[in-house]
Amino acid sequence: MSAVLRARGLGKRYRRRWALADCTLDIPAGRVVGLVGPNGAGKSTLLGLAAGLLTPTTGTIQVCGERPGADPAQLAKVGFVAQDTPTYARLTVAEHLTLGSRLIPGWDMRLATERVRRLGLPPDQRAGSLSGGQRAQLALTLALAKRPRLLILDEPVAALDPLARNEFLRELSDAVAGREISVVLSSHLVSDVERVCDHLIVLVGSRVQVAGDVRELLAAHHLIGAPHLDPAALPPGVHAVSADRTDRRTTLLVRADVPVDGHGWAVTPVGLEDLVLAYMSRSTPVLEEQR
Amino acid sequence: MIWLTWRQLRTQAAVVFGAVAVLAALLLATGPRIAHLYHAHGRAFLDELGRTESGLYLIGTFAVLFAPALIGTFWGAPLVTRELDAGTHRLAWTLTTRTRWLLVKLGVVGLVAIAATGLLSLVVTWWNGPIDAAIARNSGAPGHGVFLLPRLHALVFDTRGVVPIGYAAFAFVLGVTIGVVIRRTLPAMALLLALFTVVQVTMALEARSHLLPPDHVTTTITSANLMLIDISGNLTVRIDEPGAWIVSQHTVDAAGQAVSPPSWVGKCPLETGQASQTCFDRLTALGYRQRVAYHPAGRFWTFQWEETAIYLVAALCLAGFCVRWIRRRVS
Structure with a gap:
């Protein structure tokens, strides 16, 4: 598996606060990767470092095999849609496309104008008077028309209403379908990720809690329930991720390399939302112990 | 860009x-x-x-x-x-x-x-x-x-x-x-x-x-070129350099040492006349001159x-x- 993004001991400090500390991860090429985690997990920082907007305090990061933002050629390989999808408020939609064509070698003007037309963005309208959804679409168009090898989206739909959110994610799926492009999309909403991503990375406190193909992850995780279940006494190959206890019943979310049927437990399949929640909450006690 | x-x-x-x-x-x-x-x-x-x-x-x-x-x-x-x-x-x-x-x-x-x-x-x-x-x-x-x-x-x-x-x-x-x-x-x-x-x-x-290093000129003090006597008795004179920028000036005695001008200068009448002439002539006779550092207009x-x-x-x-x-x- 070749990595389109490779971080080793990556850290970023703002004054005294570490926004990302000692992060090591690989993001596979050719996939649509969802990066989820709670607020403050370091998602935006990681993606900012990947786009070359930030410089690491410690460690290294390589995107498409090179240091991010090193030169114009490297910039052209990475499409980046920043949080809140910034655009120049006083420039029109058409002027944004002109801007791209003047700065980016290999800019695909046909793709850009075609998308703008299809989305119904008025070319003469200033970006400042577009709706949030339209602005996000414009930002996505700018990133796509670079014909990047890696497309990075940092919470692109966080500020959008459900309708615009739906529209944006559908557009994104259509745009990347059948193309030689890797995508990393960060979100704190699992439902967004579930719609468009085929690979998942859960990042909590700069650490990768779990990473893998969405279908494989779902196949390997189960909810098992029984009146009395000791997470420490599970058979080999079965690991508890989280436990939910009531007086009458214990429910464990487990990761299993072996079949889990036939132990007298009630086994139910797990949804992605629950899976992510289990891994996100799992890290909390670890943090408490450190205090 | x-x-x-x-x-x-x-x-x-x-x-x-x-x-x-x-x-x-x-x-x-x-x-x-x-x-x-x-x-x-x-x-x-x-x-x-x-x-x-x-x-x-x-x-x-x-x-x-x-x-x-x-x-x-x-x-x-x-x-x-x-x-x-x-x-x-x-x-x-x-x-x-x-x-x-x-x-x-x-x-x-x-x-x-x-x-x-x-x-x-x-x-x-x-x-x-x-x-x-x-x-x-x-x-x-x-x-x-x-x-x-x-x-x-x-x-x-x-x-x-x-x-x-x-x-x-x-x-x-x-x-x-x-x-x-x-x-x-x-x-x-x-x-x-x-x-x-x-x-x-x-x-x-x-x-x-x-x-730039300023030019210097040492001039006699007359009723015509004396512009101002300030509160501590220091004199300000005008020099015959059109448009010049006077950087600093001070009174010197006969030996060329910077000194305070005698206090009686303040009582010299400034209107042109015999009394004024005598008063300033006495100042010159005692060796008092005004040394002026200035930049000429041509600079x-x-x-x-x-x-x-x-x-x-x-x-x-x-x-x-x-x-x-x-x-x-x-x-």
Whole structure:
């Protein structure tokens, strides 16, 4: 598996606060990767470092095999849609496309104008008077028309209403379908990720809690329930991720390399939302112990 | 990138060049009359100038005086902070390297600022040519309305010739520098204004006179050249150097030592007459003279070029600092 993004001991400090500390991860090429985690997990920082907007305090990061933002050629390989999808408020939609064509070698003007037309963005309208959804679409168009090898989206739909959110994610799926492009999309909403991503990375406190193909992850995780279940006494190959206890019943979310049927437990399949929640909450006690 | 920078600047540039054009039109319309009067009446022509000319003299002078500070405040300080505020740097830096982004911004806006200020100064300097010449030739004589100060005087020097170009470039880049370091628009604008004012005042009152070694002249003290006796008894005399800039002066005794003048000088009658003559003759006979350090009017352009060069070099150094800072520190 070749990595389109490779971080080793990556850290970023703002004054005294570490926004990302000692992060090591690989993001596979050719996939649509969802990066989820709670607020403050370091998602935006990681993606900012990947786009070359930030410089690491410690460690290294390589995107498409090179240091991010090193030169114009490297910039052209990475499409980046920043949080809140910034655009120049006083420039029109058409002027944004002109801007791209003047700065980016290999800019695909046909793709850009075609998308703008299809989305119904008025070319003469200033970006400042577009709706949030339209602005996000414009930002996505700018990133796509670079014909990047890696497309990075940092919470692109966080500020959008459900309708615009739906529209944006559908557009994104259509745009990347059948193309030689890797995508990393960060979100704190699992439902967004579930719609468009085929690979998942859960990042909590700069650490990768779990990473893998969405279908494989779902196949390997189960909810098992029984009146009395000791997470420490599970058979080999079965690991508890989280436990939910009531007086009458214990429910464990487990990761299993072996079949889990036939132990007298009630086994139910797990949804992605629950899976992510289990891994996100799992890290909390670890943090408490450190205090 | 040049396209984007110009696109962002063009409205403001149009306003600035429009204002310069209006002022230039006024000056071009009235300038020929001033030149004509000067040829007809010589240095006495200042008496012929009316309220229109006085008004334009002040407007032109103050326009050039304040242009660099305005450029620094409204073009320099917000150049980067405005993008940081709107987050658009995160779009721009994925389209071009931040070094190129900043260099083009500095270059394009800086050159436009220099062009606007240079044009303004050119037309103001041309319009004031006859007036400045007449003031220089009248040097020391009672002033005529607002037409008082010679070209080497701090207030006038800053508003003539090529120095406004240096000031504009420096104020602009200083504004950008403060912006990239403190990253907040309004504080950056305020700080730029304060800092630039300090630099300008320091240069005019302290530093400039040291750019060239002054000439010295030792003159007798007469009722005709004595201008002022201050509260501690020190004398100020006028020298016979039209338009000269007197840097310092003090009274010396027969041995050439700096001394306080005798207190009875204050009682010498200043009206021309026998009593006054005797009084000042006695001062001269006792060996008292006034030693004056000054810059002759002819050094105007030497000072202009030297100071412009200093400001331009300072602007370039600050620009280099900005580029380093934005590569290392700004995220």
